Amino acid sequence: MNDRRAFFKSLVGGAAEPEVAAADPWLDRYSRQLVLPEWSEAAQRRLQAASVLVVGAGALGSPVATYLAGAGVGRLGIVDDGDVELSNLHRQHLHFTPDVGVPKAQSAAAKLAFLNPDIVVEPYRAPFSPAMVEGQDLVVDCTDSFAVRYAVNAACCATGVPLVEGGVTGLTGLVMAIRPGESACYRCAFPAEPADAPSCAEAGILGPAAGVIGSLQALEALKLLAGLPALTDAFLQVDLATLDFLRVTVRRRDDCPDCSGT
């Protein structure tokens, strides 16, 4: 509005009236990221227009969904077919003791709506299915099984939807950003499931270890959405016991069953 007034003023040669900046809840909410040299109003608007699917509302999904909701991702889908259990609470910070027995997707969505009422959160109490990827701008895989991880990777490769992969077991974690058709996919990096992979229940886990990996996934998701350089054609291997971070370069495989046709 002020822009238009200033424009007409400038045509008749008068001095433009200063635009008086007033308090603005939208600017206030996102001010600490807007102030970053790497961030901009355009990046914020891209986030607002984006639809992101978070697969899994557990230990990785909690920090991922929390940070993406807080950052202002306009539409957040939360997929999880499980219910909150007492043994989840030490690492899954979107769920609290009174939530035990409640579907995780719903429990997560309720907290996210409190965190940021300006966004749309859609809970899906269902297992992951490839059709869920259609129409998304980004998928963040926060599941704990290799089978689902490969299914998510294949669905993202087939539709060209960018993906952030992550995994944590014990005190070891991994993060990888994927732009299908441009950068190496998860199956390029890990063609086959490790034969001796322990499940989360067998391996045990410290809550903050998952928090670190989930936070890194959220960070990479924001970079991909904003068009900033991300952890593509590489994965980050994180040793949470020694705090060694190792960046391992990965190349696309010509014979990758998931992405070679894209």
Added chain:
Amino acid sequence: MPVRSLDITGLTCPMTWVRTKLELERMAPGEALEVRCPEGEALENVPRSAAEAGHDVRVTGAIVRIVRR
């Protein structure tokens, strides 16, 4: 080229620089913005942040004139 002007006297840090930064993002290179700052912290921070971002900055009293790089 018309000079844009922005009054941020009603804001406090860091909103003073956030608002100025966003105004600069909407401008073309070479365009000038005159920012009326509140006395105190903002009058130090806004010119410094603008200079750090690579813009041309001149301060006259409470007016910070920034030419977008």
